[in-house]
Amino acid sequence: MASTPLPITQEADLLREGAGAVTWLEGVRRLLTNPTAAVGSILVGFWILIAIAGPLAAPQNPYMQHLDARLTPPSALQWLGTDSLGRDILSRLLYGARLSISGGFAVVAAAVVIGTLAGVTAGFFGGVWDDLVMRVTDMFLAFPSLILAMAIAAVLHPSLTNALIAVAVTWWPTYARLIRGQTLAVKENQYVEAACALGMGKIGIIARHILPNAFAPVLVQATLDVGAVILTLAGLSFIGFGAQPPTPEWGVMVSDGRSFLQTQWWVPTLPALAILSLVLACNLAGDGLRDLLDPRSER
Numbered sequence: 001m002a003s004t005p006l007p008i009t010q011e012a013d014l015l016r017e018g019a020g021a022v023t024w025l026e027g028v029r030r031l032l033t034n035p036t037a038a039v040g041s042i043l044v045g046f047w048i049l050i051a052i053a054g055p056l057a058a059p060q061n062p063y064m065q066h067l068d069a070r071l072t073p074p075s076a077l078q079w080l081g082t083d084s085l086g087r088d089i090l091s092r093l094l095y096g097a098r099l100s101i102s103g104g105f106a107v108v109a110a111a112v113v114i115g116t117l118a119g120v121t122a123g124f125f126g127g128v129w130d131d132l133v134m135r136v137t138d139m140f141l142a143f144p145s146l147i148l149a150m151a152i153a154a155v156l157h158p159s160l161t162n163a164l165i166a167v168a169v170t171w172w173p174t175y176a177r178l179i180r181g182q183t184l185a186v187k188e189n190q191y192v193e194a195a196c197a198l199g200m201g202k203i204g205i206i207a208r209h210i211l212p213n214a215f216a217p218v219l220v221q222a223t224l225d226v227g228a229v230i231l232t233l234a235g236l237s238f239i240g241f242g243a244q245p246p247t248p249e250w251g252v253m254v255s256d257g258r259s260f261l262q263t264q265w266w267v268p269t270l271p272a273l274a275i276l277s278l279v280l281a282c283n284l285a286g287d288g289l290r291d292l293l294d295p296r297s298e299r
Contacts, residue, residue, distance in 0.1 A: 037288020115175025123183030
């Protein structure tokens with residue numbers, strides 16, 4: 001990468017420009033002043049709180065069967081009713097929140113780490129490594145993600161853990177391609193050339209200048225993807241490739257109750273509404289974050 005010598009003071013100013021950014025505290029303040037982001041963040045925070053404290057407040061053991069009280073409608077005793085085996089739906093929803101939310105965040109975190117490492121090194125170093133990474137991502141993106149996740153989960157043996165691995169494997173190429181494009185744009189800036197002129201190592205340039213200035217779109221995409229991943233995991237569990245009964249996972253709960261939709265509506269509907277509200281909350285938070293980080297997106 002060719003660089004034009006710059007005065008030392010100008011190089012220092014450019015380095016500060018590359019490394020300087022809005023503080024996290026300021027970013028949180030701006031996020032909460034955006035109505036869309038605020039609503040989404042509050043809902044996401046509510047579900048995270050449920051995931052953390054919900055199992056402690058669950059009225060019953062989510063695995064406990066009471067066959068004499070099966071398919072009981074919502075009442076003062078059973079707030080959300082019981083399922084076909086007499087298990088308390090409220091307790092199962094509270095326990096399922098932890099599985100769904102932790103699974104969604106774990107998959108997105110793994111995909112972001114793998115995709116970011118692959119994409120930023122491909123964009124920065126180029127050459128054979130860039131070609132290899134891009135061809136691998138093209139291969140993964142050529143298949144529908146759900147179909148590929150189903151195939152991987154089936155090969156690994158259906159379970160919640162294997163479903164998490166399968167979805168993570170299919171999700172990282174999106175981040176690799178996204179961060180690579182951002183890296184190609186950021187590395188042409190003068191503060192990166194200044195860092196090269198001052199003798200900063202390539203790893204230091206990537207860590208201090210490339211990633212901080214190229215990561216905003218990845219953060220927005222990750223926020224949006226949490227909801228999509230939770231929905232995908234629930235879908236895999238619904239068709240039998242994810243969590244297996246009697247696990248209190250929301251997709252399993254919808255699958256177990258689908259035959260009672262017309263007679264005991266609460267059995268499949270309540271976990272479906274839980275999935276809907278959590279995915280909607282993640283989408284609202286992601287949309288608001290995108291509006292804040294992208295000055296071109298004005299409404």
